[in-house]
Amino acid sequence: MIEAKGVCLEYPDGTKAIKNIELSVKPGELVYITGPSGSGKTSLLKLFMGEEYPTAGSLRVLGQHISRGQASRIRGLRRMIGPVFQDFRLIKGRTALENVMLGMRFLDIPSGCIRDSAGNALKKVGLEQKMLSLVEHLSWGECQRVAIARAVSREPVLIIADEPTGNLDKDNALNILELLKSFRNDNKAIIITTHATHLIEDERYAVHIRMDNGNMLKERSGEA
Numbered sequence: 430m431i432e433a434k435g436v437c438l439e440y441p442d443g444t445k446a447i448k449n450i451e452l453s454v455k456p457g458e459l460v461y462i463t464g465p466s467g468s469g470k471t472s473l474l475k476l477f478m479g480e481e482y483p484t485a486g487s488l489r490v491l492g493q494h495i496s497r498g499q500a501s502r503i504r505g506l507r508r509m510i511g512p513v514f515q516d517f518r519l520i521k522g523r524t525a526l527e528n529v530m531l532g533m534r535f536l537d538i539p540s541g542c543i544r545d546s547a548g549n550a551l552k553k554v555g556l557e558q559k560m561l562s563l564v565e566h567l568s569w570g571e572c573q574r575v576a577i578a579r580a581v582s583r584e585p586v587l588i589i590a591d592e593p594t595g596n597l598d599k600d601n602a603l604n605i606l607e608l609l610k611s612f613r614n615d616n617k618a619i620i621i622t623t624h625a626t627h628l629i630e631d632e633r634y635a636v637h638i639r640m641d642n643g644n645m646l647k648e649r650s651g652e653a
Contacts, residue, residue, distance in 0.1 A: 430454045430587055430618050431477060435486035438472055438643075446472035448643040449486070454636070456586075457615045461629050462622045464640035470622040471515070473640065474591050477620070478510055479503035491587060508536055511580030513590035513609075517572050519564045525551060525575045526560040532579035550582035551575070554608060570601045574608070581612055588612060588619045594628060602628055 431454035438447035447469050454460055462470050475481040476488060479495055488495040493506045519528050529547035538546060551560050554574040564572055573593060580588055590609055594602035606621070606628060613619050623629065629637070639646045 430456055430458075430491055432489045433476075433486065434488075436476065436483045436488050437485035438476060438481055439484045446643050447476065447483075450645050452638070452645065454618055454620065456618055457613065458618045459610060459613055459632075459635040460618065460620045460638065461632065461635055462620065462638045462640060463624065463626050463629070464646075465624060467642075468640040469643040470624075470640050471591055472643075474589055474620070474622060477587075477589060478512060479506060508583065509586050511583055511585030511588045513573075513576050513580045513588070513593055515591040515593075515595060517576045519572060519575060521565045522563065524561050524563055525556055525567065525571075525578075528564055528575055529579045529582050533582055536583050538583075546582050547578070550578040553581065554578045569596055570605070573597070573605055577605075577608060586617050588617065590619070590621045592622055592624070594623050594625050599628070 431452065433450050433452040436447060436450040437445070439445050450473070462473065464470055472481065476483060476495065477490055479490070482495060482497050491506055491509055493499065493502055495503065520531065523531070526547055529550055530543050533543050533547060548560060551557060554577050556571065556574050556578065559567060559571060564575060567575065588609065593605050593609060597605060602625065609619055609621060629635070
């Protein structure tokens with residue numbers, strides 16, 4: 430699903446965000462990327478989603494080469510990725526259902542099916558009773574679930590979640606991680622960044638990558 434060979438990312442101001450990353454993510458894998466703020470976790474996810482391009486090395490995501498010359502194809506690639514953003518990117522003044530529907534508007538889904546697909550996604554995340562609630566009336570955890578519903582509504586083959594446990598207490602954070610993990614199957618991989626390493630200490634069936642200052646310090650495969 431993802432093949433990175435010697436990938437580097439340097440921003441125009443000279444900041445070296447990612448340094449010589451070697452990584453392989455296979456279908457069905459659960460991958461945690463941990464590390465302190467500024468370690469390169471979010472920059473790595475931006476590369477995976479085609480929001481940034483490697484300044485060195487080779488990166489392929491879902492078979493698509495990530496480079497500036499492939500911008501038009503990368504837009505199509507994003508339809509197969511379900512992103513859960515750290516800041517949610519929900520639209521105030523709209524309901525939970527409307528936010529999920531808006532997230533589907535650029536996909537090849539018949540307009541008559543969008544409402545049903547959005548509703549089903551909200552049911553999967555436990556928000557069946559909050560579909561018509563304005564997002565500003567929802568709790569932080571509920572907004573996180575709307576963001577997850579928006580990601581899974583497109584039936585992606587790769588889910589990428591950036592710090593989905595931020596600003597949540599331990600119980601709610603663990604619930605969100607379990608929810609995300611529930612969408613994993615043999616054909617769908619899930620990548621989660623978090624600085625809360627204590628939440629995944631006992632995670633056995635996962636790949637754990639630690640980032641620091643743009644470097645990948647270790648990669649540990651979980652038990653099969």
